[in-house]
Amino acid sequence: MKNLLVAQSGGPTAAINATLAGIIEAAVWSDKVDRIFGADYGIQGVLEEKFIDLTKIGSNEKILDQLSTTPSAALGSCRYKLKDPKDDPSEFQKIIDIFHRFSIAYFVYIGGNDSMDTVWKLSAYMKAHGVNDITVVGAPKTIDNDLYGIDHCPGFGSAAKYIATSCAELEREIQVYDTPYVIIVEMMGRNAGWLTAAAALAEGRNGGVPYLIYLEERPFSIDRMIGDIREKLETNQGIIVAVSEGIHDENGTFISEFGTQHQYLDAFGHSITSGAGKVLEEAVKERIGCKVRSIELNLLQRCAGHLLSATDIEESRKLGSNAVKIALRGGAGRMSSLKREPGEEYSVIYTETPITEVANREKKVPQKWINDAGNGVTKEMIDYLLPLIQGEERCRYEDGVPKYVILKNYAKTGKMS
Amino acid sequence: MKNLLVAQSGGPTAAINATLAGIIEAAVWSDKVDRIFGADYGIQGVLEEKFIDLTKIGSNEKILDQLSTTPSAALGSCRYKLKDPKDDPSEFQKIIDIFHRFSIAYFVYIGGNDSMDTVWKLSAYMKAHGVNDITVVGAPKTIDNDLYGIDHCPGFGSAAKYIATSCAELEREIQVYDTPYVIIVEMMGRNAGWLTAAAALAEGRNGGVPYLIYLEERPFSIDRMIGDIREKLETNQGIIVAVSEGIHDENGTFISEFGTQHQYLDAFGHSITSGAGKVLEEAVKERIGCKVRSIELNLLQRCAGHLLSATDIEESRKLGSNAVKIALRGGAGRMSSLKREPGEEYSVIYTETPITEVANREKKVPQKWINDAGNGVTKEMIDYLLPLIQGEERCRYEDGVPKYVILKNYAKTGKMS
Structure with a gap:
């Protein structure tokens, strides 16, 4: 039995659940994955063994679509940073024990720079300690668009x-x-x-x-x-x-x-x-x-789930599915990524990038994309940004108010909202 | 020749141009109106004789629809309050002269409490001075929902x-x-x-x-x-x-x-x-x-033109058309209004209300719609509010960003945006 665990981390974005939906979707379609677990509140929930079984959701395309347009980590998030294993390896050992106990062979962590630091440290620790039956990969997310190793960030x-x-x-x-x-x-x-x-x-x-x-x-x-x-x-x-x-x-x-x-x-x-x-x-x-x-x-x-870029939601979801593919082929310590193809018309290809290129670094706006006076941006910046906001993805409304998927209700009651 | 003049006043709302569209629409379909003028920046534009000819727009349903979902007074607004005619009747006399010169037989002023004060004073002055060939009426608007004489305010x-x-x-x-x-x-x-x-x-x-x-x-x-x-x-x-x-x-x-x-x-x-x-x-x-x-x-x-209540936009537009009807039948000093029909299902009828009931007063939330602890609202309040936000009216997007109607460009270039 090989199970997949997914967790979300860092600040909310409007697209982080599209990535979660993409992960659930890809995992449920794979014959290498038996059950899909979601951790409550990021790595904290992992340490506390608080898991929600998401397997059933995977075959419900309607719920996955609604989850994709639900803003702000549906599994809950944390800003918890694992201690350096050189100082204290106990948390790392505990996580590995829990993974073994729950037959978790794949762990996908969705987050930004700090979360990628967690992916990096976990992967490195496992490799150093000969743990070969668990693959830890990252899926990007941040509204800040400051991750290296990716053309632009889902949620941005x-x-x-x-x-x-x-x-x-x-x-x-x-x-x-x-x-x-x-x-x-x-x-x-x-x-x-x-x-x-x-x-x-x-x-x-x-x-x-x-x-x-x-x-x-x-x-x-x-x-x-x-x-x-x-x-x-x-x-x-x-x-x-x-x-x-x-x-x-x-x-x-x-x-x-x-x-x-x-x-x-x-x-x-x-x-x-x-x-x-x-x-x-x-x-x-x-x-x-x-x-x-x-x-x-x-x-x-x-x-703002009511005002989503269709391009962003589509890419975020595919980045999630791509993260599962990377995990299934054993791409430990790698992050799901996308590259912009050259040419007039905007298109991307989904790829992967080593976490070491991503973790704990911040990609700033290039100086040449700021005008000389320092009070505006250049045409290169506009050309870079414009494709990312195209299309209007609509959330679901009920009685005139957005109605989102509440995953935790599902865990408690079997109902989605 | 009988022309109709429309002007907008007070703070912006997302629905004030739906009312403008309704006015233009009704005026263009009436055989009593020859030309439709819009005043630049409210009553100030009237005093300065700054008018835009809106007649041609009236037969363009597409532009009227786009205007209806364009937020914030398309004609421009002002917070100018006419001087009391007892102290200084010169502004009133000037307005009447201008109206006569431009053959303006109907004037619809869209606004809130202060603007209804203008409608009231103008109507009273004209009546007192035997000016019978000009009808001044009001069309409501305010996000504050604080007007008397109407169930709820367009824009709210x-x-x-x-x-x-x-x-x-x-x-x-x-x-x-x-x-x-x-x-x-x-x-x-x-x-x-x-x-x-x-x-x-x-x-x-x-x-x-x-x-x-x-x-x-x-x-x-x-x-x-x-x-x-x-x-x-x-x-x-x-x-x-x-x-x-x-x-x-x-x-x-x-x-x-x-x-x-x-x-x-x-x-x-x-x-x-x-x-x-x-x-x-x-x-x-x-x-x-x-x-x-x-x-x-x-x-x-x-x-927020990207997040409109379809109910609000529809009602706002009809309140504009209704204002024209009131003007055409000589309802000087009256405001276009709506009443909620009794019954389970929400419906309204369009009516009129004397401006004296509206001007310079503020309708507060009834105490009985606030809970005893003073930290919430009652079911009556919810029942009152809920129908008003129903339906999602979409604005036009171009390149991923809302594209609104810029009336002033039209006046200058003949193009709408």
């Missing part, structure tokens, strides 16, 4: 579509009055500006509101931004300013820290930043004096 | 759908981790809690996250909220707290004003005015110490 396209759509709608707000108006939009992305760059996909499409786009890959200066806004307002009635939450000055001080002394650290020691937009709103009010409003897109940009 | 249903959908998605965020988690969502509506009440439409639909809903119709107490949250967290892993931007304590002090005493000092040493949600976030962090995040839905809740 839907977040980018949410951002571009929101900006397109805020343009309508700007055009409604006949007075100078600055709207500042703050996007997520701690260390990479990909999400913020997606604002550029709306520019020029609905009436010619100009954009200023500041990514965290360039040092930010409030003085320069004020100058840029003044210049744009000379010939335009209104303007959209898009900023990354992580913009910082040339000394590395986060602009958000100008607004508060507080700084929070998450489980991995990253500082949690938010509120750059609010600081800039005050600066515009004080120094330009025109109408200004800041909008923090916040959590909604990563869990 | 789409905003309510956006709010319920956003809450449904934030529930997925809450369920993703296995730790206590409070998400605070702040809705618009300074003086009435209708929008905040719409959060209740999501409760219980996607996995049983409980809600605490605080409307500005009851005095707010941070202590009581902390107590309510503590109680809910005893038996639930996470919770959504929905608050109106205008919540205030029993002395009438806005909760948002509590924030200026906190640590929000910007780079220039000025206090940053934050919303009520941010103040409550700090309070939960300090006094409960669990994971907490506040989300201000901000401008997006009133301009």
